[in-house]
Amino acid sequence: MAIPYNRKTSAINEKTNKVLGVNLDDARISKSYLSVAFIALLLGGLLGLLQGLNRAGVLELPVWLNYYQVLTAHGLLLVVVMSAFLTIGYFYAGLSHTLGGLLPKVRKIAWTGFWMKIFGFVLVVIPILMNEASVMYTFYPPMAAHPLFYFGLVFIVLGVWALSIGAFINVAHWRKNHKGQHLPILAFFATGVFVLLVGATAFVAVEVLFMIIPWTLGWVDTINVMVARTLFWAFGHTAVNIWYLTAVSAWYVIIPKVIGGFRWNDYLTRVVVIALVIMNITGGFHHQIIDPGISLPIKFMHVFMSLAIGFPSLMTAYAMFRVFERTGRRKGGKGALGWFKKLPWGDVRFLAPFIAMAAFIPAGAGGIVQSTNQLDQVVHNTMWVVGHFHLTLGMTVVMTFFGISYWLVPHLSQRVLTPAMNKLGVVQTVIWTIGMIIMSFSMHTAGLFGSPRRTSFTTYGDFSATLGWDPYMAAVGIGATLLLIAVILQVYAVFNMMFFAPKGETEFPIAEVEPGETPTPYMTERWGVWVVVMLVVIAMAYVLPLTDMIVNAPPGSPPFKTW
Amino acid sequence: MKTTNVNTQNEIQNENEIATAHETSKVGTWISVGVVAAVILLTYFVLFGLYMDRV
Numbered sequence: 091m092a093i094p095y096n097r098k099t100s101a102i103n104e105k106t107n108k109v110l111g112v113n114l115d116d117a118r119i120s121k122s123y124l125s126v127a128f129i130a131l132l133l134g135g136l137l138g139l140l141q142g143l144n145r146a147g148v149l150e151l152p153v154w155l156n157y158y159q160v161l162t163a164h165g166l167l168l169v170v171v172m173s174a175f176l177t178i179g180y181f182y183a184g185l186s187h188t189l190g191g192l193l194p195k196v197r198k199i200a201w202t203g204f205w206m207k208i209f210g211f212v213l214v215v216i217p218i219l220m221n222e223a224s225v226m227y228t229f230y231p232p233m234a235a236h237p238l239f240y241f242g243l244v245f246i247v248l249g250v251w252a253l254s255i256g257a258f259i260n261v262a263h264w265r266k267n268h269k270g271q272h273l274p275i276l277a278f279f280a281t282g283v284f285v286l287l288v289g290a291t292a293f294v295a296v297e298v299l300f301m302i303i304p305w306t307l308g309w310v311d312t313i314n315v316m317v318a319r320t321l322f323w324a325f326g327h328t329a330v331n332i333w334y335l336t337a338v339s340a341w342y343v344i345i346p347k348v349i350g351g352f353r354w355n356d357y358l359t360r361v362v363v364i365a366l367v368i369m370n371i372t373g374g375f376h377h378q379i380i381d382p383g384i385s386l387p388i389k390f391m392h393v394f395m396s397l398a399i400g401f402p403s404l405m406t407a408y409a410m411f412r413v414f415e416r417t418g419r420r421k422g423g424k425g426a427l428g429w430f431k432k433l434p435w436g437d438v439r440f441l442a443p444f445i446a447m448a449a450f451i452p453a454g455a456g457g458i459v460q461s462t463n464q465l466d467q468v469v470h471n472t473m474w475v476v477g478h479f480h481l482t483l484g485m486t487v488v489m490t491f492f493g494i495s496y497w498l499v500p501h502l503s504q505r506v507l508t509p510a511m512n513k514l515g516v517v518q519t520v521i522w523t524i525g526m527i528i529m530s531f532s533m534h535t536a537g538l539f540g541s542p543r544r545t546s547f548t549t550y551g552d553f554s555a556t557l558g559w560d561p562y563m564a565a566v567g568i569g570a571t572l573l574l575i576a577v578i579l580q581v582y583a584v585f586n587m588m589f590f591a592p593k594g595e596t597e598f599p600i601a602e603v604e605p606g607e608t609p610t611p612y613m614t615e616r617w618g619v620w621v622v623v624m625l626v627v628i629a630m631a632y633v634l635p636l637t638d639m640i641v642n643a644p645p646g647s648p649p650f651k652t653w
Numbered sequence: 654m655k656t657t658n659v660n661t662q663n664e665i666q667n668e669n670e671i672a673t674a675h676e677t678s679k680v681g682t683w684i685s686v687g688v689v690a691a692v693i694l695l696t697y698f699v700l701f702g703l704y705m706d707r708v
Contacts, residue, residue, distance in 0.1 A: 404689070411685040419676045426680045451689050455696035465700040468707065538703065 116186035117502040119200045121588060123179030124499060126208070127172045127491075128584045134167030135577035142529070142570025144547050145563045157546035158224035158653045165227030166218075169483065170246070171211060173333040176491050178203075178253055180336065181280040183498060185257060187598045188274035189264045192256075199256035203249040210245025213238050224653040226544065230297075230322040231313045234649030237306045240298050247291045247298075254284040265615075272615060275359060276600060279339035282363040283332055285621060289371050289628070290328035297321035305649060312646025316383055316639045320375070324632070327374035330483060331399070335366050337490035340443060341410055344494070346601035348439045351417030353601040354409055360614040362409075365402040368624045372631035373399050376461040380470045383644060388635045389463060395631055396461035403454055410447060416604075438515030439507075439599075442493035445523050449485035453478065456534070471544075473562075474537025477530045484573075485526050492519065492580055497596055499587040506594035507587065514583055522576035529569025536562040 137160050143149035144157060151157060182200060186192045192200065216238055217223035223235035229243075261273065261281055273281065297318050305313045342359050346352055353359065376396035379389055418429025434440050456478040459465045469475060496515050500507050507515075537543075541559040550556040613619075 404686075407689050408682065408686050411682040412679070415679070415681040415685075416676060418681075419678065426684060429681055451692045452696070454689075455693040458693060459696060459700045462697075464704050465697070468700055468703045 112502060112504060113186055113191045115197055116182070116192045117504075119192070119197060119204070120179040120183040120186070120498075121502050122204060123175045123182070124495070124502075124584070125588070127175035127179060128495075128581050130167045130171040130175065131577055132581045134164050134172060135574050137164040137167065139570045139574040142567045142573075146567025147547055147549075147560065147563065148567060156221050156224055156653055158226065158544075159218060159221050161544065162224050162226045163215075163218050166214065169227050169329065169333075173329075173336075173483070173487065173491075174207070174250070176494075177283065177333060177336045180340075180491075180494055180498060181257065181276075181283060182253075183502060183598070184276040184339075185260050185280055188276050188600065189260055193260055193263055196256040196260045199252050199259070203252035203256065206245050206249035206252060210242045210247075210249060213242030213245060215242075221653070228322065228326060230319045231302065231305070231315050232647040232650045233652055234302075234306050237303060240303050240306060243298050244295070244303075247295050250287050250291050254288045257281070257284045270612070272356075272360075272610060272612070274600075275353070275356065276339060276343050278360060278614075279335070279343065279363055281617060282367045283335055283339075285367055285617070285624070286328060286332050286335065286370055289624065290325045290332065293321045293371075294325035297325075312648055314639065314643050315647050316381070316644060317636060319378060319381070320632070320636060320639065323374035323377040324371050324628075325374070327377055328371045330479070331366070331370045331373065333483065333487045335363070335370075337443075337446060337487045338362070338366075338406055340490050340494055341406065341447060343601060344497075344599050345410075345440060345443055346413050346417070347599035348437065348497075349414070349417050349434055351413055351420070351601065352604040354413045354416065354604055356603045356607060357610040357614070358405060358409055360610060362402040362405050364614065364620050365405075366399070367620060368627055369395070369398045369402075371624070371628050372396070373461075375631060375635075376466075379461075379463055379466050383639070384635060385638070388638075392631065393461060393463055395627075397458065400454065400458060403450070407447075407451075436512075436516065438512050438519055439493050439496050441516060442496075442519045443490045445519065446486045446489035446493070449481055449489070449526075453481035453486055456481065469537055471542060472537035473533045473541040473543055476543045477533030477537060480526060480530045480533065484530070485523075489519070489522065492522070495580070495584050496587070497599060499584055500591060500594075500596040501598050503588045503591070504593060504595065505587060505591035506596055508591060511583060511587065511591065514579060518576050518579040518583065521572055521579070525569045525572030525576060527569075529566050529573065532562040532565035532569065536566075 140149065140151065140155075140160050141157070141164060144151055144160075151160065182192065214223070217236035218239070220236070223229075223239040225233045225235045225239070229235065229239070257280055261277055264277070265271075265273065272278070301313055301318050301321075304310050342353060342362075346354070372392070372395040375392040378384060379392070414433060415423075415429045418432040421429075421432040423429030423432040433444070456474070459469060460475065460478065492515075496507055496512070499505075536559045539559055539562075541556075541562070549560075
């Protein structure tokens with residue numbers, strides 16, 4: 091049964107929000123999450139500069155600061171703290187705006203989740219500062235951190251689950267009162283993201299609770315490294331894709347409004363979300379494509395399962411260019427590409443996410459390389475991979491988040507984005523773009539020459555072939571310097587817009603669907619079905635290899651401290 | 654825009670049709686998606702070349 095996307099409800103929600111303004115209780119929640127996220131960005135960026143300069147050979151770290159300690163803190167601050175807090179702050183603001191406010195109990199859950207995550211993070215930080223947990227973002231065995239590190243992770247996961255439950259309660263409440271209607275599109279994205287968060291963290295929870303903690307506490311002597319790695323990557327890869335899905339939500343829902351257009355094809359948008367939710371977790375296995383002990387047929391299946399994620403991304407590329415072309419043509423753009431000039435290039439709310447989208451073209455191409463068995467052998471565990479995730483996360487995701495901050499922070503703070511701040515945002519975007527292009531290109535190239543990742547500065551005894559990597563690593567240092575300048579500007583902009591910008595109203599820009607569009611079938615709202623399909627796909631991917639790894643287990647490994 | 658003149662009515666009708674056809678053109682979208690495809694294929698072939706060179 092096809093039910094027209096309910097514009098009336100959407101209009102009523104918009105009017106309600108205009109009359110009532112921002113719900114201050116809800117805004118406080120989102121602002122707290124965003125504040126933590128941008129403080130994490132500042133700290134993580136600073137640590138990134140230390141790494142970049144160290145790898146460039148121009149900065150020797152003090153004896154009390156280990157390279158791998160810095161690398162661990164940099165990864166966790168940016169991949170786990172900044173991305174998660176931004177995602178939750180943004181989607182909780184979106185749920186509040188599109189569902190008519192958060193329920194009182196959901197607000198309580200949101201605060202509980204916030205403090206659990208903060209508490210967990212403090213527990214994680216303590217051993218890192220003590221140099222007892224330099225196991226990097228990829229904290230799988232046989233390297234073992236202090237048990238406190240893993241207890242901290244447990245609290246972070248519990249916080250994520252609390253926030254997911256809160257989101258589901260709010261969505262269920264809305265659906266109960268709006269039977270037969272499509273969930274507002276931003277809430278639809280939020281549902282997908284929180285489903286994935288629960289799915290991804292379930293794997294790491296099993297790994298940490300039932301394998302790593304007993305092992306680091308000495309209750310068991312050895313650990314099955316293959317099983318632990320598999321569980322980690324089901325989480326580790328999905329986490330990154332969750333931040334990507336968050337960015338995609340802004341591309342589909344927010345950007346069309348910012349550029350003065352409409353959302354294109356509500357049905358396609360919802361299908362993309364469903365596809366990304368169903369196929370995402372299984373993509374984690376391609377990180378183990380070079381691992382021994384996994385049979386070739388299983389690897390063959392996983393190449394296809396990983397590459398499948400490319401299809402919704404290609405649908406997104408088409409949809410985005412369609413929106414841009416239609417909007418540009420409506421504004422008078424002529425010829426095959428005249429519409430391109432009509433886009434609002436001086437508006438940071440569009441410029442930053444657009445560059446983010448453009449960056450995903452080479453980033454996605456690199457992802458396809460890494461998911462393909464033979465091609466991955468050229469780049470596996472080299473600096474190429476570091477360049478890849480700086481393109482995907484550092485540009486595609488983070489620049490979209492930056493773009494979001496220029497309207498979300500003023501909206502929540504009941505302030506406005508001034509022309510001067512917009513100009514600062516454009517400058518910040520340009521600096522970040524140049525820095526990330528220099529750094530990422532150099533990392534990719536050094537990786538193709540064989541430079542390994544996760545390695546502190548060394549000249550390999552002045553071996554001639556490895557000395558050829560040095561100019562690229564120097565460029566990484568230059569890129570990292572530019573990036574820290576951009577980070578400082580961004581953090582300044584966020585807190586200025588939060589506390590000091592002129593008072594006023596800023597719109598939460600949610601685009602309407604294209605007039606006259608074909609109604610979206612109601613089947614897209616069957617979340618129960620999509621979750622079951624997701625579980626079936628996960629079972630297809632993981633039951634056989636995990637059974638094999640457990641039944642034919644290799645000798646277990648004791649804990650190692652390699653730093 | 655409304656008009657009682659039959660000739661002008663036709664003209665306006667044609668203008669609207671042209672505008673609609675102009676607005677719904679997909680040429681730019683396909684060119685852009687073509688660039689995406691080109692980047693993917695180029696990356697794939699370069700890496701495949703490197704792989705074949707190294708095995």
